[in-house]
Amino acid sequence: MSRIGVVVFPGSNCEYDAAAAVEQLGDRAEFVWHTRTDLEGLDGVILPGGFAHGDYLRPGALARFSPVMAAVERFAQGGGSVLGICNGFQVLVEAGLLAGALQKNRGLTFLCQPTTLVVSSTSSILTRGATLGQELVVPINHFSGSYTCSDETYNELNRNGQIVLRYLENPNGSRNDIAAVANRLGNVVGLMPHPERAMSTLLGSADGRVLMESFLGLTGAPSFLAH
Amino acid sequence: MNYFVIVDVTLRRGIADPEGATIERALPALGFTGVTNVHAGKAFRFDVEAESEGAALEKATSLAQRLLSNPVIEDASARLGER
Amino acid sequence: MNYFVIVDVTLRRGIADPEGATIERALPALGFTGVTNVHAGKAFRFDVEAESEGAALEKATSLAQRLLSNPVIEDASARLGER
Amino acid sequence: MRSAPQPLHRALGLTDTELDIIRDVLGREPNSLELALYGVMWSEHCSYKSSRMHLRRLPTHGAHVLVGPGENAGVIDAGDGIAVAIRIESHNHPSAIEPYQGAATGVGGILRDVFTMGARPLAVMDPLFFGELTDARQRWLVEGVVSGISGYGNSVGVPTIGGELTFDDCYSSNPLVNVLCCGALPTERLVLGVASGVGNLAVLLGSSTGRDGIGGVSVLASAGFQGSDGAVSLDDAKRPSVQVGDPYEEKRLIEACLELLDERLVVGIQDLGGAGIVCATCETAARGGVGMDVDVTAIPLREEGMQPYEIMTSESQERMLAIITPENWDLVAALCAKWEVRATVIGHVVEPVTDDQGRSVGMLRIRDGFDGEILAQVPASSLADEAPLYDRPRRRPDDLDAINADDPTDDEPVGTPNDDLLGLLIDPAWVYRQYDSQLFLNTVVGPGSDAALLRLAGPGLPISERGIALSTDSNPRWCALDPRAGTALTVAESVANLACVGATAKAVVNCLNFGNPEHPEVMWQLTESIEGMALACSALDLPVVGGNVSLYNESGGHDIDPTPVVGLLGVVDSLVAPPPGWQWCEGDAVVLVGTRHASGPQKFPLGGTRWATKRGRRGGRVPEFEGEVLAKAIAFVAREISQICAGAASDVTAVHDVGGGGLSVALAEMVAVTGLGAQIIELEHHGELFAEFPGRFVMATNDLVAFRARADETGVPVVALGIVGGDALRIGETIDVAVGEVSSRRRGALEASLASLG
Ligand SMILES: Nc1ncnc2c1ncn2[C@@H]1O[C@H](COP(=O)(O)OP(=O)(O)O)[C@@H](O)[C@H]1O
Numbered sequence A: 001m002s003r004i005g006v007v008v009f010p011g012s013n014c015e016y017d018a019a020a021a022v023e024q025l026g027d028r029a030e031f032v033w034h035t036r037t038d039l040e041g042l043d044g045v046i047l048p049g050g051f052a053h054g055d056y057l058r059p060g061a062l063a064r065f066s067p068v069m070a071a072v073e074r075f076a077q078g079g080g081s082v083l084g085i086c087n088g089f090q091v092l093v094e095a096g097l098l099a100g101a102l103q104k105n106r107g108l109t110f111l112c113q114p115t116t117l118v119v120s121s122t123s124s125i126l127t128r129g130a131t132l133g134q135e136l137v138v139p140i141n142h143f144s145g146s147y148t149c150s151d152e153t154y155n156e157l158n159r160n161g162q163i164v165l166r167y168l169e170n171p172n173g174s175r176n177d178i179a180a181v182a183n184r185l186g187n188v189v190g191l192m193p194h195p196e197r198a199m200s201t202l203l204g205s206a207d208g209r210v211l212m213e214s215f216l217g218l219t220g221a222p223s224f225l226a227h
Numbered sequence B, C: 001m002n003y004f005v006i007v008d009v010t011l012r013r014g015i016a017d018p019e020g021a022t023i024e025r026a027l028p029a030l031g032f033t034g035v036t037n038v039h040a041g042k043a044f045r046f047d048v049e050a051e052s053e054g055a056a057l058e059k060a061t062s063l064a065q066r067l068l069s070n071p072v073i074e075d076a077s078a079r080l081g082e083r
Numbered sequence D: 001m002r003s004a005p006q007p008l009h010r011a012l013g014l015t016d017t018e019l020d021i022i023r024d025v026l027g028r029e030p031n032s033l034e035l036a037l038y039g040v041m042w043s044e045h046c047s048y049k050s051s052r053m054h055l056r057r058l059p060t061h062g063a064h065v066l067v068g069p070g071e072n073a074g075v076i077d078a079g080d081g082i083a084v085a086i087r088i089e090s091h092n093h094p095s096a097i098e099p100y101q102g103a104a105t106g107v108g109g110i111l112r113d114v115f116t117m118g119a120r121p122l123a124v125m126d127p128l129f130f131g132e133l134t135d136a137r138q139r140w141l142v143e144g145v146v147s148g149i150s151g152y153g154n155s156v157g158v159p160t161i162g163g164e165l166t167f168d169d170c171y172s173s174n175p176l177v178n179v180l181c182c183g184a185l186p187t188e189r190l191v192l193g194v195a196s197g198v199g200n201l202a203v204l205l206g207s208s209t210g211r212d213g214i215g216g217v218s219v220l221a222s223a224g225f226q227g228s229d230g231a232v233s234l235d236d237a238k239r240p241s242v243q244v245g246d247p248y249e250e251k252r253l254i255e256a257c258l259e260l261l262d263e264r265l266v267v268g269i270q271d272l273g274g275a276g277i278v279c280a281t282c283e284t285a286a287r288g289g290v291g292m293d294v295d296v297t298a299i300p301l302r303e304e305g306m307q308p309y310e311i312m313t314s315e316s317q318e319r320m321l322a323i324i325t326p327e328n329w330d331l332v333a334a335l336c337a338k339w340e341v342r343a344t345v346i347g348h349v350v351e352p353v354t355d356d357q358g359r360s361v362g363m364l365r366i367r368d369g370f371d372g373e374i375l376a377q378v379p380a381s382s383l384a385d386e387a388p389l390y391d392r393p394r395r396r397p398d399d400l401d402a403i404n405a406d407d408p409t410d411d412e413p414v415g416t417p418n419d420d421l422l423g424l425l426i427d428p429a430w431v432y433r434q435y436d437s438q439l440f441l442n443t444v445v446g447p448g449s450d451a452a453l454l455r456l457a458g459p460g461l462p463i464s465e466r467g468i469a470l471s472t473d474s475n476p477r478w479c480a481l482d483p484r485a486g487t488a489l490t491v492a493e494s495v496a497n498l499a500c501v502g503a504t505a506k507a508v509v510n511c512l513n514f515g516n517p518e519h520p521e522v523m524w525q526l527t528e529s530i531e532g533m534a535l536a537c538s539a540l541d542l543p544v545v546g547g548n549v550s551l552y553n554e555s556g557g558h559d560i561d562p563t564p565v566v567g568l569l570g571v572v573d574s575l576v577a578p579p580p581g582w583q584w585c586e587g588d589a590v591v592l593v594g595t596r597h598a599s600g601p602q603k604f605p606l607g608g609t610r611w612a613t614k615r616g617r618r619g620g621r622v623p624e625f626e627g628e629v630l631a632k633a634i635a636f637v638a639r640e641i642s643q644i645c646a647g648a649a650s651d652v653t654a655v656h657d658v659g660g661g662g663l664s665v666a667l668a669e670m671v672a673v674t675g676l677g678a679q680i681i682e683l684e685h686h687g688e689l690f691a692e693f694p695g696r697f698v699m700a701t702n703d704l705v706a707f708r709a710r711a712d713e714t715g716v717p718v719v720a721l722g723i724v725g726g727d728a729l730r731i732g733e734t735i736d737v738a739v740g741e742v743s744s745r746r747r748g749a750l751e752a753s754l755a756s757l758g
């Protein structure tokens, strides 16, 4: 059984949902308050959705200075699994742990709706248990989810298989339909859609399970980090 | 003639500015001291086709007040800018 | 000394500005013609405690670049303002 | 422009008689601070002085009712040790001048009402009413209000799971923004806003206090502020200073308060809403029968130079008042510090005094410093509960007979029924897509269906398999023609909505949005509407557990149509599978469940329907309310669907109640969401396409014989309407529209109207 830390910033609001998804799959989740500075003993870290620090200034801009973020960075450098969901993705991008930036949606409105994702790389902790080209119905829930980066960055991400999920139909103006990106090693992943909201057919879709199972190391290659 | 105009939109005095207040509260932890009264505002930049500077500013001011701000909570003013 | 500083944050050239574009599209219907290249940006106003104007600006610039803007998509600059 | 200065009490919205009553209560002349306190607390908004005596007509009892009207929120026992709190409120006037902040602070206010009861807010709903989308100002209002609800609700972290969206010119300069919130708590943890225990501390939590909404309460609620041209023409004196919401502060406040309650560190807790600190302190003191001393200098301020009356009546957002024992102060302070929530002791509970008739009276005393000079001293209950009540004159509108006689039911169909039908379709998805409707992983049925359905689960709640269902409903078109029957039918429609997700209705809250109560016609509408609600609630055995009255809703000198909004809370005993919704399948039989004809003299009345309104025909009569007939059909459907929710196999594949737009619209909506057409029999009368009366359901079944047998057993009528399939919706010879057309017209209707306005 893995121990997964779910980081809670003031203003986070999907921490219970992320923890529920972890526990549904038989692992243990524990909340990590944003002032904590060591992540000793954890097998993975989730930065959940929400509005850390109210999303004031820019989503993630204040949260990245929270004391816990230095620890998250060390944890990632040591090869630990880090998953940023929605606001968590925004924090990772602001913190420089992932490339690019997230801008306001093309339509300038918040969007909460199901989307269909296409798995475009399996070299990441989030997608290692999925198959290339697999379609997954997972909802989005964000105002600033339009992924932006320079051509250079895009080419590099693309070449290295760091673009791990794309939208089948682009909801928000995201560059090249990008829904999720990983770091070079694949152990840090951020995605705008919410896999933890797609864990049961009672709530509309169970397609998020394959992603959460991958993250928890329940399926897929035990390590793709070698490649 | 084409003029480059900037419209500044700020919250009216006395109106709560939670964004400014939140940024200000966060600063000491980031190592910034001695920064106070933080206020967050918006600025719009655009080109206006008009006969004269005065006409350009007038148009921009009307635009600022009718569309770019809500006078109930915000002040808006237009100025000429340099590109 | 206390200095009043304004930090302007604008989107970098080439970065999509849906807000500016949306405003621009809405203008003709509201009777505004001849307004083009609309860009939406932010401005932060605050007081800085510093030894000199230069020091105040330096502090503000550092704040602007480290916190108030995201260099991947935004430019930021600091200037002294009048209250 | 300005006339001779009026006496202070009148400027504060108090009448001469009210001043005399105050003199009586105090046995002396009030000072100006005291007058200001009475001014806000005795305003219509805070005191319900025009409506309170009529609201007593509503049934409020039920075995499962834990808290009825009068508290911050109504609470019912939902079973399994879980209590559910629910409350609805309006934020109409603020939203008219600053739509984003007006709507946002409306959400903030309603959340505080619910977590004040110790409940974690689980869901918000937002019934909205705007003018027709014909000018840029309406678009500004719609976009501002929707983004305000979205901006606040999403950020504070409470899902918005449904609402209403109505466009009618009567709301063009007075939009209605109602917000409902529902929350849950372990039954044993119910707390009330009561101050007790002499020596206990009054602690202000949350934001600092500024000049927001000073006098807003009395000015907004006790006098209209629209110019006769319909434009909002506020002079500066009357201009309410608008409040800006801070969802981030509220989020931390919610977490801190719930943790304070979990740790049992508070004796009582009360939100600060209209009338700010004065309201919270006098209400908690009055409920506890104690006095309270408030140190006005202790209150953290956001602005310089604020006067005591400004501090006491400010409506600054995101604040709560907690009553705690002095021993707990250190723990409370530490807990609040963790959440970065400011906590300040601003007063303490004191012994009641004995008046000259020997009665014990809790006094609210405002002091300049902890033991400082007494600036104001009034009996707390006189502010909180003893405003004079008015039985204002009522009169049935003179023109109502003529309006009722001008009935569209026998209008010849003009234009093609296809176009009429397509013109009635509108998908509110543009609105609800902007709301997080899924947070907490409870949303089994979100917005876009008949009612929302949630798992009854949340942090700290006992484990349960139950679900709760919520629906908000209104029908101002009916209520304009007959407020009594219209309101009764609205309740029935809402109960029918709940049945579609398998839920049995347990409680009602209501928000009564009406015009100027000084108009006798408006008072008549209000009292008739209350009668109708009482009638329906008694017939359907439903307690009313809370409500809100919003008066003075006028547009350009005209009162809005009477707009009672009801919010219904229902329970599903076992929720392990989703209800079928509108998802019918190829080859299913389509049936109409419930009486085919309306009760009353007209079989298919068109008065007050969307179809008639669209043609500018606003007269006519509405159907009669027949409680027993309705209840039977509704109970049958609720049982059928609840069995599916409980995991049983069923031949029922789809269900949708016949609501706004009538039978043809209900069918078209099912076609639109499934992309499957249907072949329907010729109807009895063209009015049957568009007539609106509740208690009817379109259902689909893959075993018509079995289905019919079950319906027959209960005596509920069933008409076989046709079969699912084909690439069009065909209704006899009358309607024939392609599936694609139905979907795209419905999907695009709202965006197209908004986009056409620039
Ligand atoms: N303002 C709104 N906010 C959220 N959801 C809305 C809003 N308006 C309508 N909806 C949703 O759209 C669906 C259709 O609404 P409505 O036409 O009022 O249904 P009905 O006629 O069955 O009451 C419902 O699920 C409702 O909750």
Ligand SMILES: [Mg+2]
Pocket (backbone or CB within 6 Å): D163, D164, D450, D471, D472, D473, D497
């Ligand atoms: Mg409804």
